[in-house]
Amino acid sequence: MSRKSNLTLIVMGLWVLALALAPSLLGNYEVRIAISIAMFTALALSWNIIGGFTGYPSFSTAAFYGIGCYVGALAQRSGVPAALAWVAAAAFVGGVSFALGAIVLRLKGHYFAIGSIALVDISRLVISSWGSVTGGGNGLNVPLLEGRPPEVSALVLYVMLGIMVLAFVTNVIVDRTRLGFGLRCIDQNEDAADMVGIDTTRYKIAAFVLSAIFPGAVGAVYASWVGYIDPTDSFDILTTVKVPVMAMLGGAGTLLGPVVGAFSFVMLEEIFWANFLEWNRAIMGAIVVVLIFFLPGGILRLDWKRILRRLSDRSKARSTDKGSAKE
């Protein structure tokens, strides 16, 4: 088991290194994609803690991300240095998720899912109505990061990679400690978890907070990068749906699942945007449906050995067929 998890760490390390090399080896477009991958991997890994380990289908990612955007932006506008503003955003979102989690985690299953979507909408409404502070529907300009564009995007990439690594390390720690064990118990049978002495409320809130702070930081960094935020963009319902899909595409509840899922999804999206501009949403929808029906455990949980064996059997069978046809 430890050999397998060491392999996981090595794979992840190489992947981070590969993404980090993008600015020095590839062009602007590729760096943008790398940032996108790092960003969504961080989000999917965060979701994995509440949605994967704990089995609570949270759709709150966009709420945390959006609040992070605004807290980071407002802090920077009042003169706080960028790096500090990002940390502040993560901390603030952590606090918010603690308070909201205590309420919304009383719900289970579908009710929790709906409640967690409501958090996104409520946050968006609060931000867009509180015009005197947030600029309302006009949005906010955020002080731009200093430097030439390639330097800025390299910096953003490194910061996003940093958050992604932190989110991954958090996943590893959760996976190996009693917190993760407890969360898995809650996922499989919450009543029984309660009965064996797990303080389920505290564990669930811990998972919710851990799944919130990284999206908060990601949001704040994103705001600094693009230089302008508004409520519809920050609290995009699509973000909130995409992130769980990514984690499930790779394999929810595994360490590398969200990483594989986020990468595959971002690449697919890139291809579809480029080639089928009008149809990409429909194609995304189709992917979600296919995922639910044929890949409920995600890419990583497929029995790859069996699939390869079957493929090789089939190709063998075909070659013997040809052989016998000749005779």
Next chain:
Amino acid sequence: MSAILELSNVSRQFGGIKALNDVSFSLHEGEIVALIGPNGAGKTTLVNAITGVHSPSSGKVVFKGEDVTKQKPFQAARRGLARTFQIVQPFPRMTVVENVAASALFGGNPESIAAARDRAMEELEFVGLGHVAETPASSLTLPNRKRLELAKSLAMGPKVLLLDEVNAGLNATEIDVALDLIRRIAARGVSILIIEHLMKVVLSLSSRVLVLHHGELIAEGPPQEMVHDRKVIEAYLGPKFAERFQKEMADG
């Protein structure tokens, strides 16, 4: 013998229904007490009231001299007040040993996950599941699932064990094995309150029987007496039969 678990005037209402009405009794250290009663008498509700699943609407539950009336289930488990479920509740996608390790880790007080696993293995050997430790919990047969429930409760190092129909659905041979196991648990110094329908189990295990009917404790005493108690027979079989039965007993 001092009381380790004491209920005084415990009631529990669900809307207009009084599922438990003014129930008082105590469980002494090292004792096996059976709780019997017809279906719907409130036996499981009583266990739920003790372990905090449905806290009592009124009355008091005292465990080891501490008022635990308002406790949550996880607190009951950590205090050493363990229970099993009538419908078994494993973690289906974990192995048998992981299931028990979870109890040991969170309900007991081990130093590490590895220590919890060792503890779990001991309990699995004790209940006779050592040979299936690494199989998924969902693949166990019913008697083994019941044993898994027992191992899970034992891993928490309980002082009091509430057994909710651990023998339901077992055949005669399996029951004999289960009886032996329950005796061995009691020998470890665990006080046991056992909910049971099978009179064989009640008669051979318990030193005292509590009879619950319509949420009220209608009789309490040694098992042999309870079997002939008029109120108990009435509760199970109706007043007409009770009358006939008593006449027949009197006539010899």
